[in-house]
Amino acid sequence: MKISVITPVYNAEKYIIQAVESALQFEEVYEIILVEDKSPDNALQVCKQLAEKYNRVKLFQHPDKGNHGAGPTRNLGLEKATGDFIAFLDADDYYLPNRFDAEKELFKDPKVEGVYGALGVHYYSEKAKEQYYSLFGDNLTTVYKKHDPKDVFPGQIHMRGSFGLFSIDCLTIRRDSMMKKLKPFFKTTLRLHQDTEFLFRLSYYLDLYPGILDKAVAVRGVHENNRITAVDSKKIKPATTKVLLWKEVDDWAKNENTIPEEVKMHIKRIHRSYRIALAPTSKKWGMIVRYLITDYKSIRSGLYNINFREDLF
Template sequence: MKISVIIPVYNAEKYVAQAVESALQFDEVYEIILVEDKSPDNALEVCRQLAEENDRVKLFQHPDKQNHGAGPTRNLGLENATGDFIAFLDADDYYLPNRFDAEKELFKDPKVEGVYGALGVHYYSEKAKEQYYHIFGDRLTTVHKRHDPKDVFPGQINMRGSFGLFSIDTLTIRRDALVKKLKPFFKTHLRLHQDTEFLFRLSYYLDLYPGILDKAVAVRGVHESNRITAVDTKKIKPATTKVLLWREINEWAKNENTIPTDIKLHIERMQRSYEIALAPVLKKWGMITKYLVTDYQSIRSGIYNINFRDNLFK
């Protein structure tokens, strides 16, 4: 296996060396592509040093040397990847020694186009744990049981109840399948949830198989400077960004002729449920009344997502 590991780097001076070292432990990792996205800290110099110290580490920046966000930054990494397989890693996260154990066996079968696993969590400080334990806890981010590839897309969009989630940090993809079947890669206009939108489309077009689901193969590093912190600081409701995500998915689904009608309706209803949750009080109850009469499933879809419940009576 020749794996290209793509690491977007932004404001990760303290963590990126650990991320790189965690990827270098594997002989299967052919190259590590660091894409520095005009960090406000000293991350660029750290990246330069890492690239100088190891031939497998390659450093890139956007041509204009400006900040473009995680989506365009990962796209630049994909454009420069030369391995047969693609893996991703956020600069403040890290791989565990079992990261590619399942892949080494599963990818012997040519029909396997992607493999996903379980993600653990590590809090870099007590303050970070205090802030975000209610979001991540100590639990794995994982798919709850092994599923056939055809069920991964409906499962990811919560079509049939609780399926679980996998993270981009635990995903490995055949590069030729990705290039052939998925364009664009990451949507450049989405500043948040662009990885979720990517995973939704990826799970529709590619055959993704479960790897190690019952224990972590990579770890999410949680600290006070995570991007999610910046969102909270700006007082943006999480549901607001979810509306944008589901609008994007809905527009894509409408234009994809091969998606079954029931799945398209579910996606539309998920969008509606977030829009109802965020509407002003009077408009909110008008929308609820309308959909209780005309499309109860839009309300029912909302009952099962936490952002709908949290914002319903605000």
């Protein structure tokens, strides 16, 4: 196996060495693609030192040396990758020694186009744990049991509460399959949740198989400056970012003839629920009443998918 590990780097001066060295422990890792995204800290200099120290570490920036966000930054990493397989690793996360154990066996079968595993959590400080333990706990982020590849997409979309979710840090993809079947890669229109949208489409187009689900193969590092925790801590209203995510998913699903109609409708209803959440109070009740009359399940779906009291009002 020749695995290209793609790592977008932003504001990760304190963590990037650990991330890189956790990937270097594997002979299967052919290269680590660092794409620095105009960090406000000293991350660029640390990345330069890593690229000088390790011949498997390659450093890139956007042509304009600007900040473009995680989606375009991962896309640039994909353009530069030359391995047969693609894996991702956020700059403040790290791999565990069992990260590619399942992949080494499963990818012997050519029909396996991707493998996903379980993500653990580590709090870098007591303050981070105090702030975010209620969000992440000590839980694994994973699909909770093994499913046939054809069930992964509808499971991610339609049964998210019981099916579970997999993380991009624990995903390994056959590069040729992704290049042939998935375009665009990460949506540049999304500043946040672009990995969630990517995983939805990936699980639709590619046959993804479960790897190690009962224990972590990688670890999410939680600290006070995570981009996603800024959203989850209500610095940014969650509905603001989620409505953009589900608009992208809804627009995409409309044009895919083989997606079952009930799944398309479920996506539409989630999109509607976040649109209601973002609407001015003067319009909100009118939208609720209209959907109660014309499509009650839109309201019921919204109650399931968003925090009705906090996100909606």
